[in-house]
Amino acid sequence: MTPDQLTSALRAAVASAVATGAFSAEVPAEIVLERPKNREHGDYASNVALRLAKPAGKPPREVADAIAKALLEQDGIAKVDVAGPGFLNITVDAGSLGELARTIVEAGAGYGRTEQFAGQHINLEFVSANPTGPVHIGGVRWAAVGDSLARILQANGAEVTREYYFNDHGAQIDRFSRSLLASALGEPTPEDGYAGSYIGEIAQQVLAAEPDILGLSRDEAQERFREAGVALMFAEIKASLHDFGVDFDVYTHENSLYESGAVGRAIDRLRAQGEIFEADNATWLRTTDYGDDKDRVVIKSDGEPAYIAGDLAYYLDKRERGADKVVIMLGADHHGYVGRMMAMCACFGDTPGENLQLLIGQMVNLVKDGKPVRMGKRSGNIITQDDLVDAVGVDAARYSLTRSSADSTLEIDLDLLVRASNENPVHYVQYAHARTAQLISHAGAAGITREVFSPELLELPSETTLLTALGDFPRVVAQAGQLNEPHRVARYLEELAGHFHRWYDSARVVPVGDEPVTDTNRTRLWLAVATRQVLANGLQLLGVSAPDRK
RNA sequence: GCCCCCGUAGCUCAGGGGAUAGAGCGCUACCCUCCGGAGGUAGAAGCGCAGGUUCGAAUCCUGCCGGGGGCACCA
Numbered sequence: 210m211t212p213d214q215l216t217s218a219l220r221a222a223v224a225s226a227v228a229t230g231a232f233s234a235e236v237p238a239e240i241v242l243e244r245p246k247n248r249e250h251g252d253y254a255s256n257v258a259l260r261l262a263k264p265a266g267k268p269p270r271e272v273a274d275a276i277a278k279a280l281l282e283q284d285g286i287a288k289v290d291v292a293g294p295g296f297l298n299i300t301v302d303a304g305s306l307g308e309l310a311r312t313i314v315e316a317g318a319g320y321g322r323t324e325q326f327a328g329q330h331i332n333l334e335f336v337s338a339n340p341t342g343p344v345h346i347g348g349v350r351w352a353a354v355g356d357s358l359a360r361i362l363q364a365n366g367a368e369v370t371r372e373y374y375f376n377d378h379g380a381q382i383d384r385f386s387r388s389l390l391a392s393a394l395g396e397p398t399p400e401d402g403y404a405g406s407y408i409g410e411i412a413q414q415v416l417a418a419e420p421d422i423l424g425l426s427r428d429e430a431q432e433r434f435r436e437a438g439v440a441l442m443f444a445e446i447k448a449s450l451h452d453f454g455v456d457f458d459v460y461t462h463e464n465s466l467y468e469s470g471a472v473g474r475a476i477d478r479l480r481a482q483g484e485i486f487e488a489d490n491a492t493w494l495r496t497t498d499y500g501d502d503k504d505r506v507v508i509k510s511d512g513e514p515a516y517i518a519g520d521l522a523y524y525l526d527k528r529e530r531g532a533d534k535v536v537i538m539l540g541a542d543h544h545g546y547v548g549r550m551m552a553m554c555a556c557f558g559d560t561p562g563e564n565l566q567l568l569i570g571q572m573v574n575l576v577k578d579g580k581p582v583r584m585g586k587r588s589g590n591i592i593t594q595d596d597l598v599d600a601v602g603v604d605a606a607r608y609s610l611t612r613s614s615a616d617s618t619l620e621i622d623l624d625l626l627v628r629a630s631n632e633n634p635v636h637y638v639q640y641a642h643a644r645t646a647q648l649i650s651h652a653g654a655a656g657i658t659r660e661v662f663s664p665e666l667l668e669l670p671s672e673t674t675l676l677t678a679l680g681d682f683p684r685v686v687a688q689a690g691q692l693n694e695p696h697r698v699a700r701y702l703e704e705l706a707g708h709f710h711r712w713y714d715s716a717r718v719v720p721v722g723d724e725p726v727t728d729t730n731r732t733r734l735w736l737a738v739a740t741r742q743v744l745a746n747g748l749q750l751l752g753v754s755a756p757d758r759k
Numbered sequence: 760g761c762c763c764c765c766g767u768a769g770c771u772c773a774g775g776g777g778a779u780a781g782a783g784c785g786c787u788a789c790c791c792u793c794c795g796g797a798g799g800u801a802g803a804a805g806c807g808c809a810g811g812u813u814c815g816a817a818u819c820c821u822g823c824c825g826g827g828g829g830c831a832c833c834a
Contacts, residue, residue, distance in 0.1 A: 247779075256777060259814080269814075293778050294814065339834085379834045463834095491832055502762085502830085509832040516834050541828045544763045571764055572828070612783095613772060616764060618827060620771065625784095634772095634783050640797050651794050692775080700773055703782060710798055719794045737794095759797065 210285045210305040211312065212253070212680050216240050219255060219297075222280035231275030232265035244677050248670055251290065251298035252306060252677050258295045269295030306673055307664025307732070309680050313739035314659075321682045321746050325690065326367035332532035333359050336450065336457075337374040340442040341385040342405055343593040344449055345584065346573050350619065351538050352594070353610040353752070354570065356455040357695040358538075360750045365690035370532065373457040374523065377439050377464055379516075385442075386435035389415065393423065393434070405591060411438050449594050453603055454752045461526070463519050471522040472514055476507060478525065484556040494521070496552035499561075505549050521553055524565065528557075536693070538568045541618075568693055570615035577623040592623070600626040601633070604753045608635035611751055612699035634703050639759055641706035642748065645741035646757035648718055652734050655719045659738070661731040671712040672736065678708045682743050686750070695751065702747045709740050 223236050237260060245254045258273035265272055270291055277289040277297055285305030290298040313320045335355025338348040359369045376382070388402035392412040398404045415437040416422060422433050450456070466472055476492070479485050484495050485507070492508035494517070506515045527535045539546065547569065551561035559565065575582040575592060584591055597606045612634065613619055667676065681701070689697040718733045720726060745755040 241777095243777090245778080246781080250778075254778085259777075262814085296778070376834075381834060489832080493832095506832045511832080513832090515832060519834095541764065543829085545829050547763080569763070574827080609771095617772075618765065622771080625771095636797055637783070640795090644795065644798080648794055655794085688775080696773080700782080703773090707782080711800095713794080714790095714799045717794070721793045759795090 210301050210308060210680075212242055212684060214285075215253060215299070215301065216242055218283040218286065219257060219276075219280060219299075222276050222283060223257065223261070225279040225282070226272075226275040229275075229279075231279075232261070232267045232272050234261045234265040234272075237261070244681060245298065248674065250292065250296070251288065251300040252673055253299045253301070255297045255299065256295075258291075258297060262295065273297055301673075302665075303668040303673070304663075304665035306676050307667040307736075309676050310664065310667065310732075310735040310739040311662055313679060313742055314735055317742060318746060318749075320742060321686045321750075322364050322366070323683060323687045323690070324366040325687055326362060326365045329366070329533050330368045330370070330531050331362055331534045331536060332370045332372055332527045332530070333362065333536045333538070334372040334374055335538040336455075337376070338446060339376045339381055340439050340446060341381055341403060342442070342591065343407055343595065344446055345591045345593055346575065346597060346621065347540060349453070349594040349597060349606070350573050350610045350615075351540070351570060352450055352453055352455045353607045354615055354695055355538050357607075357611050357698070357751050358693055360752065361686060361689050361695055361698065364686050364750060367690075370459055370530075371455075371457045372459045372461065372527070375443065375460050375462045377443075377462050379463075382435060382439065386431050386438055389434040389438045390427070390431045411441050414441055453594060453598065454607065461523065466519050466522040466526065467514070471526050472518050475522040475525045476518070479521065479556055482556060482558060494553065494556060496549050496556065499552035499555035501548045501552035505553075517549065517553070520550065524550075524553065525557065528559070528564070534564060534566065536566045536568065538570060538615075541569055541571045544569045566693070568615065571618040573610075573619045573621055575621055575623055582623065597626065604639070605633045605635050608638075608699065608751060608753050609633055611695050612703075614694060614696050634699075635753060636759070638699075638702045638706045638744065638748065639753070639756055641709045642741060642744040642755045643757055643759040644713060645709065645737050645744065648713070648737050649734070649741065650757075652718050652730075652737070655726070657719065657726050657730050657734050659731060659734055661728045662735050663728050663732050666729045666732045667736060669712075669716055671708070671715045672733075675705075675708045675712045675736065675740065678705050679739055679743050682747065689750075698747055698750050702744065702751075705740075705743065705747070709744075712736075 219240050220236055227233060237257065240255065240257050242253050242255050245251060258276055259269050262269035262272050273291040273295040277291055280286055280289050285302055286299065287302035288300035292298050333355060335351045336348050338344050344352065359371050362369050384401050385403055387399045388408050389412045391397065391399050391402065392409050393416055415434055418437065419433060422430050425433065476485060479494060484498065486493050486495060490510035491506045493504045494507050496505050497503065505517050507518050507521065509515050524535060547567050550567055551565065554561045554565040575584060685697055685701040689695055716733060718730055718737055720730055748755040
């Protein structure tokens with residue numbers, strides 16, 4: 210019995226209790242079902258009676274008793290206890306619960322998929338690091354979380370475009386190219402320039418490709434360094450992200466928005482909506498109409514577009530390319546954008562929060578010897594994605610960056626990374642998967658097959674706990690998608706791995722010594738296969754490998 | 760001054776109003792004649808402070824304290 214089926218049974222029980230006149234209330238739209246922490250509280254628990262008590266005008270326990278009585282008449286329910294203030298503690302009969310194992314094995318890689326975003330096209334923009342240096346540890350967090358979120362949204366039925374906004378002009382790029390030129394000429398790093406050692410490497414690569422470059426005028430040389438340096442840097446960023454398991458569907462160059470006239474079209478569109486006005490020789494967008502704290506300059510008084518002009522055009526461009534929902538992941542240092550971006554969305558006549566979502570993630574803090582390490586491209590003090598991957602590998606890096614809520618600032622201890630220790634929960638989860646795989650292959654060697662499936666034999670406490678945990682997976686995926694919170698999948702996997710390890714210690718799939726193979730062994734094999742499937746499906750959503758051996 | 764995020768075990772972090780607040784690491788004591796001990800069992804140890812809403816608050820609201828990040832005709 211799946212949680213959904215139980216929820217339906219519970220709903221029917223409430224309706225039936227109302228029909229018999231036990232109490233009167235509307236059947237709630239949402240019925241909360243949870244897996245109790247304490248096994249004595251049954252397989253599932255519900256607070257539905259507590260919530261209905263007030264509208265029904267009856268004591269919670271009285272409502273609970275009536276629902277419990279009606280629920281017992283539903284199929285597959287073994288026991289219903291009323292406990293505490295009015296909780297319903299539900300025990301599902303073993304055969305019905307055990308059916309989950311078969312359901313999961315038959316669904317295979319599809320187990321956990323939902324259709325909640327079916328038909329929706331979601332454009333997810335993340336990383337979008339400027340090509341002025343390698344992807345640093347903050348960018349890596351968004352790479353890991355963003356890619357995992359994309360996978361989760363897809364698992365919920367959405368069509369997802371992974372998008373990278375590539376900022377290839379402006380003051381930061383000028384500083385980058387000046388730094389390259391200075392390095393090539395053997396001059397000190399310019400003020401406001403970038404100082405990392407990668408600057409020298411890129412400069413040498415450009416020189417090697419274009420030996421005559423230093424014969425040009427300073428301005429021409431700098432322009433050559435800009436173009437070649439940005440191209441090299443960008444290729445390097447793409448390659449590191451690819452090695453990290455993250456590939457984008459669309460790279461949009463900021464320049465292209467200007468060259469294609471998209472900026473002009475966006476402004477025309479907003480003018481037609483009546484949201485544009487002229488003042489002080491500049492062109493403004495009246496974002497204060499929609500909650501922004503000040504209006505924003507779109508075209509500066511010198512005739513140059515302001516930064517937001519690109520944002521306007523880019524948003525419109527994504528919508529015109531078919532995105533129903535535009536999601537952008539940003540670091541905490543960009544939270545000041547939220548107000549104007551949402552107002553901009555409303556200026557286009559769209560619905561903020563629906564057509565546009567901004568996910569603000571907090572920073573990664575590095576710690577060494579118990580003290581914070583300040584990082585910056587300009588100072589050259591950066592920990593890059595490649596440093597992180599070299600130290601702990603892709604799986605551990607992705608996992609540790611994804612298992613925490615993006616709302617929390619994350620602390621990474623460099624000493625721990627250097628030791629590349631096993632102190633990472635990813636090992637716990639991957640080991641559980643490896644164990645299932647070895648267990649299944651060992652069972653095969655012992656001649657145990659899945660020709661018999663007798664779910665009522667899965668009756669150990671560790672088995673029913675494991676089964677209810679497995680049954681939760683689709684709800685976890687759905688919730689992670691609704692809330693844009695991939696870390697929920699990771700935390701679920703850790704819990705599931707724990708339930709599996711405990712089951713493994715308390716139940717044999719392969720009989721000991723010369724004992725005969727029984728139907729219990731065969732049926733347990735189904736449970737092992739189901740567990741492996743869910744662990745693999747979950748790890749896939751995180752972009753972490755599910756090895757058969759560790 | 761205004762805005763956003765955070766404050767939970769020694770450390771890193773979970774916990775969408777529910778029962779005795781969890782995990783990993785660390786610490787203490789245990790468990791392999793048996794499917795991989797990178798595992799399991801038992802234990803010590805915690806919701807920043809003060810109000811409020813509620814039958815019920817780590818969770819929602821207000822104030823305070825502490826930490827981080829923002830408030831350009833910069834990009």
